Structures are given as C-alpha cells and as structure tokens.
Amino acid sequence: MVVVQCVEQGVVQRNSQVNQDSLAMVILSPRIAAMARPGQFVMVACSKTGQSPLLRRPLSIHAVDGDCLTLLYRVVGQGTELLANMNVNNSLSILGPLGMGFAIAERKHHCLVGGGIGIAPLLFLARAIRRAQPDSQITLLAGARSDLELLVIEKFQPGVEVLIATDDGSEGHHGFVTELLAEITGDVEVYTCGPTPMMKGVAAIARKHSWGCQVSLESHMACGMGACLGCAVERSGVHEGADKYVHVCKDGPVFKAGEIWA
Amino acid sequence: MGIDLSVQIGSLQLKNPIMTASGTFGYGEEFSPFVDCADLGAIVVKGISVTPRPGNPPPRIVETEAGMLNAIGLQNGGIERFIDSKIPMLRELDATVIVNILGDSVEDYAELARRLEPLPEVAGIEVNISCPNVKKGGVAFGTVPEMAARVTRAVKDHSSKTVIVKLSPNVTDITVIARAVAEAGADAVSLINTLIGMAIDVDSRRPKLANVIGGLSGPAIKPVALRMVYQVAQAVNIPVIGIGGITSLNDVLEFLIAGACAVQIGTANFINPAVSSELVLGLEQYLTTHQCSLADLIGSVRV
Structure with missing residues (x-):
C-alpha cells in the first residue's frame, strides 16, 4: 500500500475544553482530511520551527468532518499546553496522515x-x-x-x-x-x-x-515517518537482527495484538 | 538562475553543498513525498553493518531543551539486505548516494568497503567511527588517533570511492583525530556526530533512555559543532563537512563561513521533512542576492 502524506498549514476552527484536562481541536486541513483513515495519526508542530519544543507531537485523528480534522488531546506537557492555548484562526503545521490504521474486519x-x-x-x-x-x-x-x-x-x-x-x-x-x-x-x-x-x-x-x-500503540517519536527509528516496540516471539522491533509510526500505530503480545 | 553551487569532495562533485545526515533521512524513499533527492548535494543513508543489528530496547529517544537524545543503537538490516532491497530503490531515486558504514573491527570496515565497491549506485562512503550508542568498537575507533587511522586506511585500501570519515565530538582535541585520518588518506571529514548526553526522570529516578546515555543532536549542539568545524578546517587540508543542529539558511552560512565546504542536515529533517531542499533554494537565492560565490563564503570568517 502506498502511503501518501503531506505537510499542511491547518487553521484552528475551534479549540474547546471537553473535561478538566482535555480539549478537542477542530482544524481546517483539507488535504489531510481527504486522505485520513481511522487509526492514523498526525504530527503537529506546537511551536514555530526552531522554537521550543523542538519536535512535533503525534496525535491520533479523532474525527474527520468534511475538510476538517478533530484532534482530541489531553494536556500532559509543554507541547500540548501550547496547543491548548491556541485560538480560532491560529494556524499550525500538520504532517500527515501517518501510519497504518485500523482494518475494519468482516464481523457481525x-x-x-x-x-x-x-x-x-x-x-x-x-x-x-x-x-x-x-x-x-x-x-x-x-x-x-x-x-x-x-x-x-x-x-x-x-x-x-x-x-x-x-x-x-x-x-x-x-x-x-x-x-x-x-x-x-x-x-x-x-x-x-x-x-x-x-x-x-x-x-x-x-x-x-x-x-x-x-x-x-503510543510512543514518543521524532519524525513519524520511519526515519528516526525512535518509536521501536519489541515484537512477540523470537526475531533476529533488524526484525526484532516494529515501529509504531510506520508499522503501526495499529497492530494485530498477537504481533506485540504472544 | 545560473549560480554554480557545486562542490568537490575528493573525486566526487556534488551539485550543491546540502546533504542529509545519516540516520535522519532513512534511505531517502521515506522522504520522497517531500523532497526530490536528486535536487540535493547528496543523501547519506542510515548506517550499515556487516550483519543485521536489532538496535537498542525502547525508550530510544527523548526530547531535551532545543534538542533530542537518541540511543537507536545502529539498527539496520545488514549489508546483504541493503544491497538486495535498498540499492534497486536508490537507483530509481537518481540521487548522489553516500553510504554510512560501521563495524566492530577494522576487518568489518574493510569488508563493507569491499562489498560496496562494485555498486555504481554508491557514490561515496562515510565511515562512522563515532557512534556513541554501541558498547564496543565504534567509540574506540573515534577516540584513539591510531585506530581512526587504521580504519581509514582499511577502507581506502578496498575502495576507489570518495571516503569521508565522520568524527566524534566526544574527544579532548578533535583536530588530532582529524589530522590522523587525513594523513591516513581520508578524502574528507564530516563533523560532528552527536554529543553524549543523559536525561533522568525525577519521579522514578530512572534514566529516560533504556540505554541510559544517548547522543544529543539538534540546535542545542550547533555552537559546539561550529567551533569544531572551525578548528578542524584550520588543521587539515581536506574538505570539511559541517554537521550539528543546522536548521536554517543562517546556520548553513555560518558553517560555510567557518570553513565547511558542505553541510549535512540532521534532526531538522524530523521537524520539517522538506527542509533540505528548501535550504538548497535558500542558498541559491542568498548567493544571487549577495552576488557572491560559494568559494567567497567558504572559510571566510574574519577573526
């Protein structure tokens, strides 16, 4: 499967509290919204390039409505705190959609x-x-x-x-x-x-x-694209060499449970 | 625009001085939605060893102020898988490809150079004698001048390609190592690799990396890298390739002025996957606007 992604300048439409420490941010991001599949994620720049925090933050896609993405996130640190302070019409750089999402099974x-x-x-x-x-x-x-x-x-x-x-x-x-x-x-x-x-x-x-x-699965990651190899998770079973780990960003974030836990 | 951006590294002519740093750009294909690798001076692919390596257990990365620590542990599929599965893809990319190699012994490096020699897709070799994240080998080669020279000679003996030796900053005097590899025949040196660092979780009192220590990269290390490039450029007569926290055009210019004739972009690729090709355009525009050549810039620092 060819995975296509892009960097898009998203525009905040809404950023509202859903409980004491979590918010839902609706972002106008038509290119990513058009490509996104359930279970995929985006890498969001919480600051301007070169400013702190340095790395983008991985957030799963909560919903897609027309040209908009909704991200549901909990404020846990510097990056998400900056996101929580964003206002309507602010813009932010989004990389995505990333990773392999859920596969909808043929089940009753x-x-x-x-x-x-x-x-x-x-x-x-x-x-x-x-x-x-x-x-x-x-x-x-x-x-x-x-x-x-x-x-x-x-x-x-x-x-x-x-x-x-x-x-x-x-x-x-x-x-x-x-x-x-x-x-x-x-x-x-x-x-x-x-x-x-x-x-x-x-x-x-x-x-x-x-x-x-x-x-x-969730992991800290730097790139979200399979380049930094920072988000390694050990596979179940015995695997040698470079096959010992899978990577949350590219092989996941969604895995068959048996691939991770025997 | 007709500006000549080309630079000469050994027998290799790069179309411009912007390269990507090993371990931050995969094998190029990961970035194909964002960068036409053929537009870059060169891509340096993820380090390759003789046999496959699983890498370190997670967590492998942690963000720090203006930088990040990593302890990936040189995860790679080994030279055989690289030749079988990556070389055909690299041929299609039409990029100038430099392969980063690493080993546990002098023989490993010689073997890797020998295996890469017949491949026309490989334009050059970058010898990694400086990775901080492996228990044996790597570090000693990068910190002992005689060992660095032996590895360099072994690669040169088995390769007709341009050989770049990547230096560790985790030494008392980097110019001593730079001179040793230059005398041993290196065509160029690239510096710096990551600085060894550490981060601790205060609540658990545990290191944030499973490997305990890791390599620091990103804007945090740029002043150290710039100082070392400046020193090494004075110490050797071979080309110096600057690496360390380069994010903006201004950073590129600083390294060129300090004496680097090319630069590698590392951690910045993670934040903006298109940054390398943007910097090529930025440099071209700068030279046009200021009506100067690359040669006017390189090593032009006024001390």
Whole structure:
C-alpha cells in the first residue's frame, strides 16, 4: 500500500475544553482530511520551527468532518499546553496522515475498547464501521478513572451501544473496563486504545475467545515517518537482527495484538 | 538562475553543498513525498553493518531543551539486505548516494568497503567511527588517533570511492583525530556526530533512555559543532563537512563561513521533512542576492 502524506498549514476552527484536562481541536486541513483513515495519526508542530519544543507531537485523528480534522488531546506537557492555548484562526503545521490504521474486519459485532484519552481514535473508527457495515453491531466500552474523566461518549450515539466503567464507580460499572468484555459474545472484532495494561488485558480476553484484536500503540517519536527509528516496540516471539522491533509510526500505530503480545 | 553551487569532495562533485545526515533521512524513499533527492548535494543513508543489528530496547529517544537524545543503537538490516532491497530503490531515486558504514573491527570496515565497491549506485562512503550508542568498537575507533587511522586506511585500501570519515565530538582535541585520518588518506571529514548526553526522570529516578546515555543532536549542539568545524578546517587540508543542529539558511552560512565546504542536515529533517531542499533554494537565492560565490563564503570568517 502506498502511503501518501503531506505537510499542511491547518487553521484552528475551534479549540474547546471537553473535561478538566482535555480539549478537542477542530482544524481546517483539507488535504489531510481527504486522505485520513481511522487509526492514523498526525504530527503537529506546537511551536514555530526552531522554537521550543523542538519536535512535533503525534496525535491520533479523532474525527474527520468534511475538510476538517478533530484532534482530541489531553494536556500532559509543554507541547500540548501550547496547543491548548491556541485560538480560532491560529494556524499550525500538520504532517500527515501517518501510519497504518485500523482494518475494519468482516464481523457481525465490532467492540471498541477505550481507556481515558485512548478513546480518541475510536470515534473516527466507529463512524467508518457504521458506513462500511450498516448492519453490524457496534459496542463502545469506555473506561475512565471517574465520571469527570469520561470523554465524548455522547458523540458515539446513536448507532453505538455504550457501556461505561469507572475506577471509582461514579458512573457505570465499578471496576476495570476489561470486565465489561464478559458481556460480549459471538463473532467479534475488538479494537482497543488506551493504557498498555488495559490493552494487554483486552488482548488476553480476545485471544481466549478467538476474537480478532487490533491494538493502537503510543510512543514518543521524532519524525513519524520511519526515519528516526525512535518509536521501536519489541515484537512477540523470537526475531533476529533488524526484525526484532516494529515501529509504531510506520508499522503501526495499529497492530494485530498477537504481533506485540504472544 | 545560473549560480554554480557545486562542490568537490575528493573525486566526487556534488551539485550543491546540502546533504542529509545519516540516520535522519532513512534511505531517502521515506522522504520522497517531500523532497526530490536528486535536487540535493547528496543523501547519506542510515548506517550499515556487516550483519543485521536489532538496535537498542525502547525508550530510544527523548526530547531535551532545543534538542533530542537518541540511543537507536545502529539498527539496520545488514549489508546483504541493503544491497538486495535498498540499492534497486536508490537507483530509481537518481540521487548522489553516500553510504554510512560501521563495524566492530577494522576487518568489518574493510569488508563493507569491499562489498560496496562494485555498486555504481554508491557514490561515496562515510565511515562512522563515532557512534556513541554501541558498547564496543565504534567509540574506540573515534577516540584513539591510531585506530581512526587504521580504519581509514582499511577502507581506502578496498575502495576507489570518495571516503569521508565522520568524527566524534566526544574527544579532548578533535583536530588530532582529524589530522590522523587525513594523513591516513581520508578524502574528507564530516563533523560532528552527536554529543553524549543523559536525561533522568525525577519521579522514578530512572534514566529516560533504556540505554541510559544517548547522543544529543539538534540546535542545542550547533555552537559546539561550529567551533569544531572551525578548528578542524584550520588543521587539515581536506574538505570539511559541517554537521550539528543546522536548521536554517543562517546556520548553513555560518558553517560555510567557518570553513565547511558542505553541510549535512540532521534532526531538522524530523521537524520539517522538506527542509533540505528548501535550504538548497535558500542558498541559491542568498548567493544571487549577495552576488557572491560559494568559494567567497567558504572559510571566510574574519577573526
């Protein structure tokens, strides 16, 4: 598959708080919006070239609406803090779309499992599944520490069944989001993004049921294009030489769970 | 515009002095949506060893103030895979290709030079004697003048191509190493490779890199690189290729004025994948506007 990407000067249309530490930024970016696929990401310049921070920040694509991309992000450091301070009509350089996204499987039931900000790429995916397979069932399992940290659940409805788990029991199931998978049966493909322990748990349950499972990984990276080799992740099984690692930016960010965790 | 941007490095004539630095530009193809590699002076591809190397465990990179630390660990598929899978692609790119080589022994370097010798797609060899991220070999070759000279001679004995030796800044006096490789027959030197650095996560008190230490690159190292290029250009009579944090046209000009006859763009490729070809255009415009030649610039620093 030929991967095409470009650098585009995006224009901020909206940059609004969705909970205490996360924002949704809508950016006019027609070229990247036209090429983007669910599960792909962009590298966003949070500062002018040569200014701090030096490197672009990788952010998954939350939604595409016409000529606009939406990025859902949590403020965790200098780069995302600069993004949070951007205003409508500010412009920013975006490189993308990058990486290999989700592959929509031929299944009766698609189960999307998101933990915290990991829900970001799942909205774009849910909409694409709805379009590609209007008759299939889609369930979102959303996990968060508390109801205050639950993100954008309403955007998935209608059309997606939503089950919630919170660590403190303030909304939905009191416990881990992985426990909600006990209610899922049948011909299932699981797509997950979130903290690594959660995704490992999801992958283990999927393996037990012989479901397909796709995991979206996160990593620090410098280029996003397979050049710096900074975002290496060890593959499952024994692999020699240069095949020991895969790279989140180019081979991923979405992998079949079995490729990473045996 | 008719401005002559060409520079001579050994027997190799580059169409302009803008090159890409090894390990920051893949094998060129990754950047094909952004740069026509044929427009650049040369591309220096990711370092190749005799046998494949997996590289270091993650995390491999961390951003620091005005720079980044990396400990990739020379991940590459080895010379055989390079010849089988990369050379046909490089032929199509129509670029001037310089292959960066690295080894654990003098024999490794000789073997790599011998294997590359029959390939017309390879215009030159850059000998990496300076990578900070491997446990054995690399560093000693870059820090001991006699070892640097032996590696240089071994490559020259097995290659008729232009041989550039890439120098480490992690030495007491870089001009000593530069003189040693020049006397051993190097056609040019390129400098600097990364400066060894470290970053610690205060909460966990662990190093941020799995390898503990890594190589610092980016604008943070530019003043050090410029100083070393200036010193080496005074010390040797072979061409000097400047590397270290070059991001803007002004940076390119500084290195040329300090005595470099060409430059390599590294970390900046990660931030703006089109930067190398933009700098070619920028340099051409500068020379036109200021009605001067490259030769007027190179080494023209007024001290």
